[in-house]
Amino acid sequence: MTDGLRLDLLTITLGDRRLVDLDECIAPGEILTVMGPSGSGKSTLLSVLIGQPDQGFDVSGRVLLDGQDLQGMGPQARRIGLLFQDDLLFPHLSVGENLGFALPASVRGRAAREARIAAALEAADLAGFAARDPATLSGGQRARVALMRCLLSAPRALLLDEPFSRLDADLRRQMRDFVFGRVRAEGIPAILVTHDLEDALAAGGKVISPLGEVRQTAKPA
Secondary structure, three states: OOOOEEEEEEEEEEOOEEEEEEEEEEOOOOEEEEEOOOOOOHHHHHHHHOOOOOOOOEEEEEEEEOOEEOOOOOHHHHOEEEEOOOOOOOOOOOHHHHHHHHOOOOOOOHHHHHHHHHHHHHHOOOOOOOOOOHHHOOHHHHHHHHHHHHHHOOOOEEEEEOOOOOOOHHHHHHHHHHHHHHHHHHOOOEEEEEOOHHHHHHHOOEEEOOOOOEEEEOOOO
């Protein structure tokens, strides 16, 4: 596979403890779920994928994105988006300004940038929210803005770090549908890390442990 995200015999160890041992391909629009309890290596895996490995960890193997070896590349050059459990919106910026912050420099001119922002808000069912203060939004609305901000940066892959863990049950289901739907619509390879089986099954892809043990092969959502 040349398109998508490839974890080529990726191993992460801490001393004599092996935390991550993966050999996986994630095609565009697919979601691989890495499931395990706290301390099992999930966050360490994400730090390696974005190019900011934690001190003290030994990493071997390769990470390839669309056929390109990411070895030695910093986070910005890798263009891998990361969505956290907290929305991390800038409180001093409006909703539209939060989205505009993520737009690549190649999107030039006020009209073009405003059009991209308006389209993102419409896709998130938030048309007309550009001038709103993020503090006035509901939790679900903030989560949708955070995802669209991430997507506006044109990531080549997306990492989902327990993004639904702080949401109540109804909102959690809505946000899972929204996030996974956007991943498929945008054709982005994605990795979800979670300890929640419902989130893993809803992602609709392979479910493994950080050591590559298959937990479940989920049916497409």
